[in-house]
Amino acid sequence: xxxxxxxxxxxxxxxxxxxxxxxxxxxxxxxxxxxxxxxxxxxxxxxxxxxxxxxxxxxxxxxxxxxxxxxxxxxxxxxxxxxxxxxxxxxxxxxxxxxxxxxxxxxxxxxxxxxxxxxxxxxxxxxxxxxxxxxxxxxxxxxxxxxxxxxxxxxxxxxxxxxxxxxxxxxxxxxxxxxxxxxxxxxxxxxxxxxxxxxxxxxxxxxxxxxxxxxxxxxxxxxxxxxxxxxxxxxxxxxxxx
Amino acid sequence: xxxxxxxxxxxxxxxxxxxxxxxxxxxxxxxxxxxxxxxxxxxxxxxxxxxxxxxxxxxxxxxxxxxxxxxxxxxxxxxxxxxxxxxxxxxxxxxxxxxxxxxxxxxxxxxxxxxxxxxxxxxxxxxxxxxxxxxxxxxxxxxxxxxxxxxxxxxxxxxxxxxxxxxxxxxxxxxxxxxxxxxxxxxxxxxxxxxxxxxxxxxxxxxxxxxxxxxxxxxxxxxxxxxxxxxxxxxxxxxxxx
DNA sequence: GCTTCCAACAATGTATACATTGTGGCATAT
DNA sequence: ATATGCCACAATGTATACATTGTTGGAAGC
Numbered sequence: 001x002x003x004x005x006x007x008x009x010x011x012x013x014x015x016x017x018x019x020x021x022x023x024x025x026x027x028x029x030x031x032x033x034x035x036x037x038x039x040x041x042x043x044x045x046x047x048x049x050x051x052x053x054x055x056x057x058x059x060x061x062x063x064x065x066x067x068x069x070x071x072x073x074x075x076x077x078x079x080x081x082x083x084x085x086x087x088x089x090x091x092x093x094x095x096x097x098x099x100x101x102x103x104x105x106x107x108x109x110x111x112x113x114x115x116x117x118x119x120x121x122x123x124x125x126x127x128x129x130x131x132x133x134x135x136x137x138x139x140x141x142x143x144x145x146x147x148x149x150x151x152x153x154x155x156x157x158x159x160x161x162x163x164x165x166x167x168x169x170x171x172x173x174x175x176x177x178x179x180x181x182x183x184x185x186x187x188x189x190x191x192x193x194x195x196x197x198x199x200x201x202x203x204x205x206x207x208x209x210x211x212x213x214x215x216x217x218x219x220x221x222x223x224x225x226x227x228x229x230x231x232x233x234x235x236x237x238x239x240x241x242x
Numbered sequence: 243x244x245x246x247x248x249x250x251x252x253x254x255x256x257x258x259x260x261x262x263x264x265x266x267x268x269x270x271x272x273x274x275x276x277x278x279x280x281x282x283x284x285x286x287x288x289x290x291x292x293x294x295x296x297x298x299x300x301x302x303x304x305x306x307x308x309x310x311x312x313x314x315x316x317x318x319x320x321x322x323x324x325x326x327x328x329x330x331x332x333x334x335x336x337x338x339x340x341x342x343x344x345x346x347x348x349x350x351x352x353x354x355x356x357x358x359x360x361x362x363x364x365x366x367x368x369x370x371x372x373x374x375x376x377x378x379x380x381x382x383x384x385x386x387x388x389x390x391x392x393x394x395x396x397x398x399x400x401x402x403x404x405x406x407x408x409x410x411x412x413x414x415x416x417x418x419x420x421x422x423x424x425x426x427x428x429x430x431x432x433x434x435x436x437x438x439x440x441x442x443x444x445x446x447x448x449x450x451x452x453x454x455x456x457x458x459x460x461x462x463x464x465x466x467x468x469x470x471x472x473x474x475x476x477x478x479x480x481x482x483x484x
Numbered sequence: 485g486c487t488t489c490c491a492a493c494a495a496t497g498t499a500t501a502c503a504t505t506g507t508g509g510c511a512t513a514t
Numbered sequence: 515a516t517a518t519g520c521c522a523c524a525a526t527g528t529a530t531a532c533a534t535t536g537t538t539g540g541a542a543g544c
Contacts, residue, residue, distance in 0.1 A: 007527070007528095008527075008528065008529095009527085009528095031497095032494095032495075033495075033496070034494090034495075034500090043528060043529045043530075044496095044529080044530085045287070045527085045528060045529065045530090046528065046529090047528080048291070048496090049290070049291065049294060052291060052294060052295065053294065053298070054297070056298045058395075064536085065495095065496090065535085065536060066495075066496050066497075066535075066536075067495070067496060076390060077390075077391075079391055080389075080390045080392035080393060083333075083337070084330075084333070084392065084393070084396060087329065087330075087333045088326075088329075091325075091326070091329050095325070125433060137440060147322075148318065148319075148322045149319075150319055150322035150326065151322060151326070153300075154400070155325060158396070225525090237503095249497075249498095250497080250498065250499095251497085274525075275525075275526070276524090276525075276526095284498095285498060285499045285500075286499080286500085286526095287497085287498060287499065287500090288497080288498065288499090290526090290527090306526095307505085307506060307507085307526090308505075308506075308525075308526050308527075309525070309526060447514095
């Protein structure tokens with residue numbers, strides 16, 4: 001799903017997004033186009049195009065007087081984005097169950113599940129965390145596409161908000177034990193979702209997928225309330241102003 | 243909610259969108275930037291910005307060789323867009339019920355409902371159809387915003403697809419009796435949604451809102467299967483191929 | 485000393501010029 | 515006659531120049 005294009009717009013998109021997610025540009029900061037274009041080595045035209053796209057994604061907002069600024073997010077904004085992701089993933093799961101899924105695709109999903117099991121083998125400290133993250137992302141992306149292209153697009157869109165994506169709290173540096181422990185329950189939910197889809201149990205698939213996204217909310221609230229020191233380690237969570 | 247801005251980008255956005263929705267540009271048509279810029283009297287820079295935004299909205303897609311083309315929609319694409327709108331409106335209603343809504347806002351919604359009743363007074367032929375359309379749009383927009391700004395934004399986004407909006411099959415010229423008759427059931431659902439929210443019955447509110455959107459699907463299937471002559475009267479339905 | 489107005493500057497919004505890439509047609513060779 | 519390769523043109527992608535609007539600092543007047 002990664003675009004091979006190396007257009008200037010694409011470069012600008014990645015560049016600015018990285019500056020925001022990494023916390024280099026803090027919430028509310030005005031984005032001066034000339035300064036940014038010089039910093040990134042990209043002319044203003046593709047840069048502006050990228051900024052407009054980031055506005056659609058929600059990371060950036062327009063200022064009344066013109067131009068763009070890094071958006072501020074409240075805790076509730078993040079919670080709602082996670083909730084929405086859960087609702088949409090639930091819809092993908094429900095529609096997949098109701099409409100039916102090719103056996104080959106279900107088999108591929110089950111293969112992903114067994115691979116995840118493999119990555120989690122051993123103790124919490126021993127597990128192949130990086131591989132889990134990779135496989136988890138692949139699993140979710142495949143789930144998104146089970147129902148239809150339209151559904152996939154919408155979930156992919158909401159997941160562009162860095163803190164709403166299924167991998168938001170699974171960054172590699174994070175050695176938070178509580179996060180790793182939550183993965184066992186998460187994997188059980190993965191299995192249950194696929195099982196429900198296979199049995200054409202739409203309501204069950206939807207409910208579990210919604211609940212699955214709640215893990216991200218739990219992690220969010222844990223970080224914000226009990227371990228604020230971790231905030232810089234979660235993508236774009238530094239943009240959350242209470 | 244209407245932007246007062248008269249920027250060239252805004253003009254281009256409205257211009258191109260109108261050309262597409264009106265059926266002037268048919269599905270699959272490549273959008274030549276120079277020709278369009280001359281036709282609209284707008285230079286290429288803001289025009290390209292508008293095209294990029296229309297791509298985000300889904301009306302337009304990029305071509306592999308570069309440039310844009312009017313998107314083709316299948317029947318299933320439209321069905322999924324309507325389904326998604328229903329799911330999201332259901333989420334707005336559920337969250338509103340679960341989280342609670344200010345009495346003043348509920349009162350305003352109930353006032354809208356009574357106004358709709360007023361517009362529907364009399365026989366099918368006598369009713370003030372234009373006013374119904376206007377009030378219906380206002381009701382839905384207000385419902386979208388009951389839960390949170392984030393939810394509102396997402397529903398507003400999906401409703402930008404002309405055939406997914408709550409007003410898609412309520413165009414003024416349409417004198418289709420079947421459509422008008424469906425409005426009585428629709429209004430009953432409006433009441434039930436607000437009643438459920440007032441009683442904090444989230445599940446019920448969500449279910450009814452989802453079912454409410456199904457009316458649009460019924461209308462869609464009626465037009466496509468039984469009255470294809472009406473296709474040009476429904477915004478952007480001419481983009482639906484096969 | 486504080487406020488207000490004006491002017492200069494700096495930033496965004498727009499237009500246009502340039503570069504690069506894809507496409508189509510024509511000619512030539514098999 | 516058909517297929518292939520090359521060349522010319524046209525379209526998009528990018529950079530830059532220009533216009534317009536907002537902002538800030540300083541000076542003058544109260």
